[in-house]
Amino acid sequence: MIIFGTKGYLYQLAILTLVCGHCGNPSAHTLRKRVTKFTLFFIPLFPFSTKFATQCTFCGVDQQISKEQADQLLAQSAEHSAGGQQYGQPGGAPAYGQSQQPGQPGQGNPYQR
Template identity: 45%
Template sequence: MLLIFGTKGYREILGVVTVVCRYCGNPAAHRLEEITNKFTLFFIPLFTVGRQWTMQCAMCAAESRLDRREAEQLKTSATSPHLR
């Protein structure tokens, strides 16, 4: 019997916030994303095995990781990317 399993990552844009970048120091728009890793069986995602949040600067393209609390705070003040 052949068993195919693994993990797959999914990125979801949660919103866009304007903050001062940690790297370049410029006030710029930052894309807030949630990255979810899911366990797959026969290429079907079954359950989440990991989750992380990132923020990417539009000015210098630097990406920084956030913890859950920081991401939730920024998400409430973010503008939705789907409302453009």
């Protein structure tokens, strides 16, 4: 007896701020990748279907997108996070343990002496 079938895997690739095409609100959207793999004796062997979708966190609508659109959104998200102000970078909020005002040591971390 041969046991075969399929199994689906869901990967969250990014969280993006986009304007929803359904509700029109600027909100967070999750970019997801669903991969369906062929299994033999419960061992996943190879993927035979890959789909990409975004889901609005405000209204919950899923929108199927192409691989090219998903790659473009990932590139935009990587560019935005690399060029944006993050914690601990100049111009951003201070990292943990750093004081708000330079010249006053120890003010940002209560455990620092």
